Amino acid sequence: MGHIIRTATIDWDFPFGKNPVDLIRKPKIPPGRTRRLIPGELEKMREGMEKSESTYLIPMIEFAIETAMRRGEILGLEWRNFNFRTNTVLLPVTKNGHPRTVPLSSKAMDIIRSRFGLDDKRVFAVTETAVRLAFDRLMDRIRIDDLHFHDLRHEAITRLFERGLTVPEVALISGHREYRMLTRYTHISPEELVKKLG
Structure with missing residues (x-):
């Protein structure tokens, strides 16, 4: 105006x-959310899902933490977009409208391989609503407060920085086109910096 x-x-x-x-x-x-996983919360999630029929949820949570992908990007993963020779996946549809190729860690690839044979087309053949409801029910059941699925992206990006990846490397994985946006997601603990400083 x-x-x-x-x-x-x-x-x-x-x-x-x-x-x-x-x-x-x-x-x-x-300000953006700064919620990270508290030590023991992921194990608590695993234990809370042992008797659940939503067997996809823990692999999806672990994959999100390993790749920094958004829930919608994970749900859109199709087998045809994986390159198992180079350990990469093409995301043709992303939030910013630009396709990106994401390099995958060996742990992320193990999670993907564990999904072989469950669906011919998609890696996680469930709806966004089903994931949201299953995640919310899990958080209620195991009494984890104020953790949203998107917080796993914060966790993942912070872990990438803690592993020593550079800003351009993290941006390639996360899909951020503006490096300054990554500061929203990095919540490096003072204890981790003390370890680096020696």
Whole structure:
């Protein structure tokens, strides 16, 4: 709106005087979530799923932590997009609209191989609603507070930095086109830095 009034004033000589939009206070952008897994929570999740019929959930959670992929990206994984020779997967549809090829760790590849034969087309043949409900039920059952599936992406990206990957390397994996956005996801603990400093 402010741009329109400035253009009308400067380019078309409209007599607006002072731009009224300049008087409006912009709302503050709330800080991003910083929730990470607390030691023991992943094991608690595994134990909580032992008798569940939602057998896909723990592999999906572990894959999210290993790859920093979003829930929708994981649910969209198709066998035809994997290159088992190079340990990569093509994500043709991403949040930012740009396809990306994600390098996969050996642990991520093991998770994928464990899914062979369960569905001809998709690695995780469930709906987003089913995953959300199963995840929420699990959190309630094992009494883990304030953990969302998207927090696993925060966890994954932070772990990549803790492993010593550079910003461009992490951006390649996570799909961030602007490096500054990665600062939202990095929550490196002071204890980890002490270990690095010696």
